[in-house]
Structure formats: structure tokens, C-alpha cells
């Protein structure tokens with residue numbers, strides 16, 4: 001298994017009390033598996049992604065990424081694991097306004113210390129894979145919302161991650177463009193052997209994933225609940 005969370009507990013301070021955002025959550029996602037997490041607002045979905053992304057250290061439990069236990073790792077070790085093994089796609093593309101499509105990807109490679117030549121070849125391959133061939137020199141304002149989200153996805157894959165974490169990738173898109181993005185994520189997951197976890201409110205897209213998990217009051221269960229939004 002590429003991504004394994006075991007018995008994870010995460011609490012936030014809440015006045016005199018604590019709020020349990022993740023209540024003994026376990027999750028295992030294999031290479032090439034596309035898992036979706038659904039559940040009501042406030043149920044803990046973003047907290048789950050943040051723990052899997054090593055952005056938040058849980059109070060208890062373990063997070064193992066490509067065999068490496070990062071649950072108690074220090075800040076630098078977590079940053080390195082995130083840079084080398086995890087791709088993150090947020091709701092909004094968060095592209096740098098002044099950079100071209102190609103440069104958005106090359107910045108990531110530069111931060112990871114890749115040689116410019118290798119990076120350029122990989123960036124062009126990825127842009128073709130997300131169907132953005134010919135748009136290498138466009139800036140974000142010259143792209144559609146769907147195209148921006150595809151740049152975002154290509155950028156997340158630039159450093160060859162094994163784990164892809166995706167937070168509501170279709171929320172800024174119409175239904176058709178949203179379906180195209182999910183279908184692209186499914187294809188990239190299979191072709192690159194990624195362990196992908198996607199938080200979504202879009203139930204229509206669940207037919208395209210391998211596993212559906214439901215978060216409810218901090219607990220994660222397999223399968224889709226009837227009431228998820």
C-alpha cells in the first residue's frame with residue numbers, strides 16, 4: 001500500500017474543550033487506486049487530506065507514505081516527503097499570474113533540484129498528458145477554468161509523486177468540465193500508478209473512482225452514505 005493511515009486521531013482546540021476532527025481514522029490506498037471521500041461539511045474531509053499531506057501532525061496514529069512513517073517526523077523530513085512523494089491539487093488552481101503554463105511546472109522542478117533539461121522534457125510530456133499541448137506559453141488569464149485546473153494537476157505531478165491528494169477539483173467548474181477533470185484524474189492514477197485520494201461533493205463523478213469512503217463526524221467508513229452533502 002502506498003498511503004496508509006492507521007488509527008489517526010486529530011483534535012483542534014475549541015475554547016475550553018477540544019474538537020475531534022478525525023476519530024480513529026484508518027485508510028489504505030494502493031498504487032493505481034482512485035479513492036473518493038465524501039461527507040457533510042465539517043465532517044473532517046479536509047483534515048484527513050491535511051494529515052495525509054503531512055501538513056498537520058496527528059495527535060495519535062500513524063501516517064505511512066511509500067513505506068516511510070512520517071507521523072512523528074520533524075518539519076524538514078515532512079517537507080521533503082511532501083516535495084518528493086506527494087502531489088496536492090486544491091480547489092482553486094492557485095497558479096502564479098505572471099508565469100506561462102510551462103513555467104508553472106518548471107518552478108516545481110527547480111525547487112526539487114531537477115536539471116532544467118530533464119524538467120523541460122517532463123513538463124512538456126505532462127502538458128500533453130493533460131491535453132494542454134500548444135498552450136505552453138499561455139498565462140493563466142488566457143486559459144479557461146478547466147484548462148487552469150489541468151495545469152494545476154500537471155504541476156502536482158511534476159516531481160513524480162506516488163501519492164496524489166485532491167481537494168474538490170471540480171468546484172469551480174461546470175458539470176461537463178468537472179467530469180473531464182475526474183476522468184483525467186482516473187486516467188493519470190492508472191497510467192502513473194498513483195495512490196489518489198480525492199475529496200468531492202460531486203456525486204455524479206463517483207462512478208469513475210475505485211473506492212468511495214464516507215466521512216461522518218470524524219469517522220471514515222467504506223461505501224457511499226445516502227446523505228452526503
Ligand SMILES: Nc1ncnc2c1ncn2[C@@H]1O[C@H](COP(=O)(O)OP(=O)(O)OP(=O)(O)O)[C@@H](O)[C@H]1O
Nearest residue numbers: 012013019021039040041042043044045046047048
Ligand atoms: N484550524 C482549525 N481549528 C479549529 N477547528 C477546526 C480547524 N479546522 C477545521 N476545524 C473543525 O474541524 C472539523 C472538521 O473540519 P474539516 O475542514 O476537516 O471538514 P470538511 O469535511 O473538510 O468540511 P467542508 O466540506 O466544509 O470543507 C469542523 O468541525 C471544523 O470546524
